[in-house]
Amino acid sequence: MSQFPEDTKSRLLTAAGELFAELGYEGATARQICERAGVNIAAINYHFKSKEHLYVEAVKAAAPLFRPEEADLELRLAEVKKSGDRAQAVQLLADYIRLMTRHMIAEVVPEWKVKLMMREMLEPHEACCEFFRQHIQRNFAILLGILEVLLPEEMPLERKIQTGLSIVAQCVHYRMAHDTLDFLVPPELRDKFTAEDVARHIIEFTLSALGLASPYVTQWTEEADSLAKAGS
Amino acid sequence: MSQFPEDTKSRLLTAAGELFAELGYEGATARQICERAGVNIAAINYHFKSKEHLYVEAVKAAAPLFRPEEADLELRLAEVKKSGDRAQAVQLLADYIRLMTRHMIAEVVPEWKVKLMMREMLEPHEACCEFFRQHIQRNFAILLGILEVLLPEEMPLERKIQTGLSIVAQCVHYRMAHDTLDFLVPPELRDKFTAEDVARHIIEFTLSALGLASPYVTQWTEEADSLAKAGS
DNA sequence: TTGCCTTTGAAACAATTGTTTAATACAATC
DNA sequence: GATTGTATTAAACAATTGTTTCAAAGGCAA
Numbered sequence: 001m002s003q004f005p006e007d008t009k010s011r012l013l014t015a016a017g018e019l020f021a022e023l024g025y026e027g028a029t030a031r032q033i034c035e036r037a038g039v040n041i042a043a044i045n046y047h048f049k050s051k052e053h054l055y056v057e058a059v060k061a062a063a064p065l066f067r068p069e070e071a072d073l074e075l076r077l078a079e080v081k082k083s084g085d086r087a088q089a090v091q092l093l094a095d096y097i098r099l100m101t102r103h104m105i106a107e108v109v110p111e112w113k114v115k116l117m118m119r120e121m122l123e124p125h126e127a128c129c130e131f132f133r134q135h136i137q138r139n140f141a142i143l144l145g146i147l148e149v150l151l152p153e154e155m156p157l158e159r160k161i162q163t164g165l166s167i168v169a170q171c172v173h174y175r176m177a178h179d180t181l182d183f184l185v186p187p188e189l190r191d192k193f194t195a196e197d198v199a200r201h202i203i204e205f206t207l208s209a210l211g212l213a214s215p216y217v218t219q220w221t222e223e224a225d226s227l228a229k230a231g232s
Numbered sequence: 233m234s235q236f237p238e239d240t241k242s243r244l245l246t247a248a249g250e251l252f253a254e255l256g257y258e259g260a261t262a263r264q265i266c267e268r269a270g271v272n273i274a275a276i277n278y279h280f281k282s283k284e285h286l287y288v289e290a291v292k293a294a295a296p297l298f299r300p301e302e303a304d305l306e307l308r309l310a311e312v313k314k315s316g317d318r319a320q321a322v323q324l325l326a327d328y329i330r331l332m333t334r335h336m337i338a339e340v341v342p343e344w345k346v347k348l349m350m351r352e353m354l355e356p357h358e359a360c361c362e363f364f365r366q367h368i369q370r371n372f373a374i375l376l377g378i379l380e381v382l383l384p385e386e387m388p389l390e391r392k393i394q395t396g397l398s399i400v401a402q403c404v405h406y407r408m409a410h411d412t413l414d415f416l417v418p419p420e421l422r423d424k425f426t427a428e429d430v431a432r433h434i435i436e437f438t439l440s441a442l443g444l445a446s447p448y449v450t451q452w453t454e455e456a457d458s459l460a461k462a463g464s
Numbered sequence: 465t466t467g468c469c470t471t472t473g474a475a476a477c478a479a480t481t482g483t484t485t486a487a488t489a490c491a492a493t494c
Numbered sequence: 495g496a497t498t499g500t501a502t503t504a505a506a507c508a509a510t511t512g513t514t515t516c517a518a519a520g521g522c523a524a
Contacts, residue, residue, distance in 0.1 A: 026258040030482055040503055045483060047501095090515080122354055123412050133415045140416050154452040158424040161417060165409075166402045173401030176408055179356050183365050184372050185393060192390040201394040201428040209413065209440045211447025220386040240471080262512055272473055277513060279471095 009047045011037045014110075017058040021112035021119065025055055052127055057122060061127040062113035063135045066103050070139065073099070077145045087151040090212055094203045096143060097171060101199035104175040114175055121172075140164060150210060163210070170202045241279040243269045246342075249290040253351065254343035257287055284359055289358040291352060294345035295367045295447055302371065305331070321381040322444055326435045328375060332403040333431040336374070351403075372396060376412050382442060402434045409448045 015037035019028035030051055034041045048054040073096060080089045103109055120132050143164045151160055174181070174193075185193060207213035251260035262283055266273045280286040291384035305328060312321045335341055352364050375396045383392055406413070406425075417425060439445035 024256050024258065025415070026481095029480080031480090040501095041482095042484080042503075051482060085498090102454050118354060121409050121412055122350060131411075136412050137415060152449055152452040155449065156423045156424075158417075158429075159433065161421070162425075162430065163437065164417075165405060165413075166434065166437050169405030169409075170398050170400045173397060173404065175402075176404070177353050177397075180364075180368050181263065181397075182352055183369060183391075184397075187392070188291055189390045192388075193394075197390075198394065201391065202398065205395065205441045208443065209437045209448065209451050211440065215443025216441065217387065220384040258511095261510080263510090271511095274473075275471090276513080283512060 008037075008039050008043060010049060012039055012043055012054070013057060013061060014112075016054050017062060017110075017116060018112040020055055020058050021062075021115035023118065025125065026115065044145065055125065056128045058133075059116060059125070060131060063132065064114045065109055065113060065117065065174060066099060069099050070142065073142050077142060080149055081145065089146055090207065093143075093146045093150065093206070096146060097167065097203050097206065098199040100168070100171040101174070102172055102195045105193075105195040118172075118176055140168070143167060150212065159218060166209075167202075167206055170205070174198055240269075240275060243273055244279060244286070244294060245289060246272055246344075249294060249342075249348060250344040252287055252290055253347035254295075256351065257357065268446050279445075287357065288360045288363075291348060291357070291365060293317050294348045295363065297341055297345060297349065298331060300458060301331050302374065305374050309374060312381055313377065316381065318382065321378055322439065325378050325438070328378060329399065329403060329435050329438065330431040332400070333406070333434060334427045336403055336407040337425075337427040337430060350408055369382065372400070382444065398441075399434075399438055402437070406430055 012033065016028070016033045019033050019036065022028070023032075030044050031041055034043060037043075044051060044054055048057060063125060073092065076088075076092055076095075080092055120128070122137075124132055134214075144160060147160050147164055151163065183194070204213065204216040208216040244265065248260070248265045251265050251268065256261070256262075263273055265286075266275060269275075276283060276286055278288060305324065308320075309326055312324055336346060352360070353368075356364055377390065378391050379396055383395065410445055411423070436445065436448040440448040
């Protein structure tokens with residue numbers, strides 16, 4: 001679990017994070033956590049004042065999933081907004097998707113952090129709901145900012161939001177349904193689902209949807225464009 | 233909760249389903265469940281032999297989310313496969329998306345059933361993992377069948393799977409992140425997120441991505457097609 | 465009625481839950 | 495070395511967990 005002796009408090013925090021992510025708040029018991037951390041059972045109420053406070057701290061530790069890269073995106077977004085360079089905005093959108101996907105699939109961040117966030121997304125805990133809210137809002141604001149450069153001004157806001165949700169949905173789903181993917185993807189194809197592969201697919205799929213790239217099916221066939229039919 | 237006296241066993245089952253969905257397996261206590269069902273605490277171990285068995289039964293009761301409509305889709309898919317009618321396949325894909333979205337958002341099915349399935353998707357319970365597997369596989373097979381008609385044969389299978397995942401991801405996300413949507417969508421826009429609205433968006437987004445409809449941004453602007461640039 | 469079987473009821477079961485206590489060990493400061 | 499404040503320990507706390515027991519109630523055939 002933890003590499004070196006470390007602080008008792010931080011050992012407790014990561015052990016709690018791992019178990020909360022794996023078993024849920026009530027699923028993980030205080031004794032389990034302390035055993036994994038290798039500390040006494042009383043340590044929880046000494047360093048954090050209760051199991052619930054420990055949970056909140058674990059979520060807070062997990063939330064800044066990609067803070068530094070996120071800040072970089074924010075910077076670049078501000079530039080693009082000024083220049084209005086659409087090509088650069090496309091690049092920014094691609095990087096956003098790549099960044100998000102990589103953090104979901106690849107283990108660039110401890111697995112329990114991602115899993116814990118998914119849990120909060122499915123059912124926000126009252127104790128850290130507010131904290132979680134800010135995190136989500138900030139992240140989504142970046143994506144929406146990018147889209148506002150790329151999408152026509154006349155498009156109503158709700159459609160822009162739905163577009164944003166379609167994008168994050170694709171990225172998040174690979175972690176959400178991580179365990180169920182195992183029986184949807186044949187074993188021999190499993191190595192085709194690296195973070196890079198998935199990111200590339202989502203980028204192509206999305207840009208194609210937004211009309212910012214030629215339909216991504218045309219790589220394999222040249223016809224198929226003929227029937228452009230609104231299915232509704 | 234339950235409308236009429238009903239059977240003790242079934243009252244217990246729906247009460248359990250509601251609470252398991254809301255609080256998780258260990259979160260919901262046996263006494264809570266019995267209280268909501270209005271039955272004695274011993275009823276659980278009499279009608280089901282344990283809390284865990286009760287949970288499995290609840291999942292089994294929740295799983296056939298849209299079995300009848302699903303069967304209908306299977307039938308129509310078989311027809312389309314024979315005729316190879318692409319326009320009809322597009323219609324089928326649209327109906328698949330509409331059906332799934334409606335079940336996720338609208339309350340055509342008791343909310344706890346959907347929520348319980350989401351919980352299983354995020355973290356399948358060992359006891360009903362196998363059962364859940366079959367349910368998911370069958371549903372995804374339909375989508376993949378539709379896509380195999382629409383996508384070029386030359387496209388490798390993993391890309392077809394990824395395309396399918398991109399579609400279900402969009403549908404599922406609205407339930408997964410249901411609680412977090414509240415602070416991404418401004419209150420005045422909330423009525424623009426009905427099941428019909430969302431389904432329409434996902435259909436347009438997806439068909440546009442697949443090159444089966446004109447890019448869905450062109451409804452609002454006529455330019456923007458000019459820069460077709462592969463962002464990578 | 466009698467007898468038989470299924471269902472329900474209140475109470476208790478041992479085990480485990482999160483939390484607390486008070487004694488102890490450790491380190492740094494005077 | 496004595497003292498102070500922090501950190502850790504084992505043991506116990508009351509409360510709650512899932513489960514069981516056994517008696518009572520109910521329905522139905524003979």
